Amino acid sequence: MSGGQSPGLEVVMPRRCHPIACALLFAGLVVPLAHLAAAPAAAPPAAAAPGAGALAFSAAELEQARAIRERALGDDTGYEVLRSLTSRVGPRSAGSPGDPRAVAWALEELKALGLQNVHAEPVTVPHWIRGECQVDLVSPWPQHLVAAALGGSVATPESGIEAEVVPVTNLDELSQGDTTRFAGRIVYFSGRMARATDGSGYSRAVVVRGRGAGEAGKRGALAVVIRSVGTDRNRLPHTGSMRPEPNDPRIPALAISNPDADLLEDQLASGRPVRMRLRNTSQWADSTRSANVIGEIPGRERPREVVVLGAHLDSWDLGTGAQDDGAGVAIMSTALHLIGEAKVKPRRTVRVVLFANEEFGLSGARTYARDHAGSAAEHVLGMESDLGAYAPLGLHSRVPPDRLPAIRVMASLLAPLGVEYRGNDASGDADVGQLLPLGVPVCALDTDASEYFDLHHTANDTFDKVDPLLLRRNVACYATLAWLAADLEGGFGRAPLGRPTGR
């Protein structure tokens, strides 16, 4: 997943918005629900206005869903899919050599998993090249710091930049006091991300990654260095995309690892002026072609109606994109594989969409929403896995209140896996959330995010960090939910687009 916020943006927050969804919402990566209330409502699918029976599940349907769940809990297909992706493709950021390799891998892998209608849909993606960066403290005590450019950072001059460091905690502090003190200096943002099961520390901390350089640049800063947005204590910086506004001055922006941030702060605490030298060679190249990769298990009765399972195929460049979002790719692809192997196929089609370029602006999701807007009414439900293969804890939905009984039955099948139903307040995740303005109902599965931000966007996002049993559990959740959602005779109608209602 990506992230980034716009400070001061006024949006009406859903009452029980998931904290990470909230971060995306602030960032303009998902559409605030209050804005959607006025959107033209898409026509309900043909099967709407159903009777009570059409909104419930039969005993046979529940039995089939349970069988898929149990099969998933004993199956390591997903783990091996992820091993293959991380070992044979590895880093695959938009426009990089790994990007087309990932597309080719996905086409081959989805076919090998028995999916049908496997194809790629073209997406234009931006192409930022990291280059190299060096950060050194020059005085009072020389030290080398471990750093990484933030996604979208411009380069320094070839000879680098050397200047005094001015520390601030966050964007608020940047706008207080004597704001001329930043001119000609390097601004250092020291705010530290808090660890939380719901990942809520991210939305608070990530704002400086998105807007720090823009806001400091407006005040004459030469460059920005931030404490990594991450909960670990490893000497590995966390990258991630910036969210510049059109009139922002473009200045270099780098993240240093948490231990390096501690070291810098120890020197700042001495009270002596701290001078830093930094050099960065990042650059933008021309936009290029990538693709969303799609595969399906066709429905037995209404194959044109689809339940969408989404994940993003791209990753950051520093690691091999195991948890972000190779795990989602493996989980959702395997969920379809198991549905395809089930004794009874569901009424409707289940479609996996492996989105291009989530990290650098949701190119794949925006393209899919545009290209498939005409069939939005045939999109019955969307779900996305983009928070790692950690323990599933809670299910959120956004469906019309009269469909909540069906959602509660679906959730009850996940209760043995430790999942509780948490409300009808889902706002969609980054990619599938792009379908919400089109009226597509969504479900969202919370996972335990307490360790995710230890490795998120770092070189440490590698295969060894994934627990195969937890990955199985995620596959079980999505396969169960998807089979039932695709089979529910009456479907889910259109997503309510105002404030969330009901529980």
Place this chain on the structure above:
Amino acid sequence: MSGGQSPGLEVVMPRRCHPIACALLFAGLVVPLAHLAAAPAAAPPAAAAPGAGALAFSAAELEQARAIRERALGDDTGYEVLRSLTSRVGPRSAGSPGDPRAVAWALEELKALGLQNVHAEPVTVPHWIRGECQVDLVSPWPQHLVAAALGGSVATPESGIEAEVVPVTNLDELSQGDTTRFAGRIVYFSGRMARATDGSGYSRAVVVRGRGAGEAGKRGALAVVIRSVGTDRNRLPHTGSMRPEPNDPRIPALAISNPDADLLEDQLASGRPVRMRLRNTSQWADSTRSANVIGEIPGRERPREVVVLGAHLDSWDLGTGAQDDGAGVAIMSTALHLIGEAKVKPRRTVRVVLFANEEFGLSGARTYARDHAGSAAEHVLGMESDLGAYAPLGLHSRVPPDRLPAIRVMASLLAPLGVEYRGNDASGDADVGQLLPLGVPVCALDTDASEYFDLHHTANDTFDKVDPLLLRRNVACYATLAWLAADLEGGFGRAPLGRPTGR
């Protein structure tokens, strides 16, 4: 601490040798005790041949030792000393710019702590320059691997080396089967270090770091890559010194991180040939000058007789040397500081020796042993802290059996801190162990080493990894032991140099 082994070297192992001491012993870094039996026994100090009273502690002495222990448990001087060393000096490998900075820092810091006779004693140290290295898998699936040169590695040709990878688990496997299969190839050692409270996995795993390149070079290999000798799963390679023998061919030797080793092994498991490209620019420079830094709390009655507390001032270059061995420097220096602040100074002098260049061949310890051989008889006891500021668990001694009652009393004062007496089998640690052949009795404190090898010799060896309460506890142990040892009227005689005896 360093390490490295000579395969096939026949030594008589002490019965209860600490596993890490055993590794050093194999490496030739400490002297096998069996060899010492024939060494000329140094003359006992003047105060030897004592009566029973001279071998016990008075109530007042025990009371003073307890007071120091309690003071240490509430004192963060050591933690702040370590913060200063890691922040103001940082990496300080032999011959690097940090080496003289560390010496200057230590001279200033020991004076600030109230120590006397603070001075530097010159030591000639080797100077290896890391340069840069890159490791990439070329086929079957291109990936970049995170690597670091092993200490002492030679460079590759400027254009690098590209060759097929031949995996072996360890040195035994290298000598089995068709040994012509290594010629013209890159040999990969896949053995994985096991986690253990006593650090015993290290002695088994480190042998390939010391001897892998030499042995593979003899069989025509172009280069060696090893799985990092470490217990973590971070994308941070573990460096450490090699132990070449005079006739070994010199070939480049690099360590890859554990996640990178997993990735390489996944590709090897495909059965397809794996080709690797590597480039390394390490080089040797001329030997240079460093120093052991020494400070004392002079004894109130016999200031020429000394208890030595040792740690090493140098560190590896990748981290800031917090646990290895900044922690030892801080612990031992602070132990002296607290003894200096005690109401009653001990009879004899307590001396801290911050040794130069432990990591690259014990230059400082060998020089100290040579330069102070003439006063070996006045060295009453030696102790060393070089396994991090982790929980102290056990005390070993090597003293004449008739001095064991005093050692047991000393150990009893550490029992409330969780330390048990573990036997009269200490072989000295790397640096202070150089004094054992001179007949100097030693004590050694086992700490919980289960996490030490997560960060040992990596960029992750930084200040944030040190628990201030555990550091206090180490200071308490050494200050208590040192005060008592320096005050024991009859002293400890000369170290028994045969197999360990008694408990």
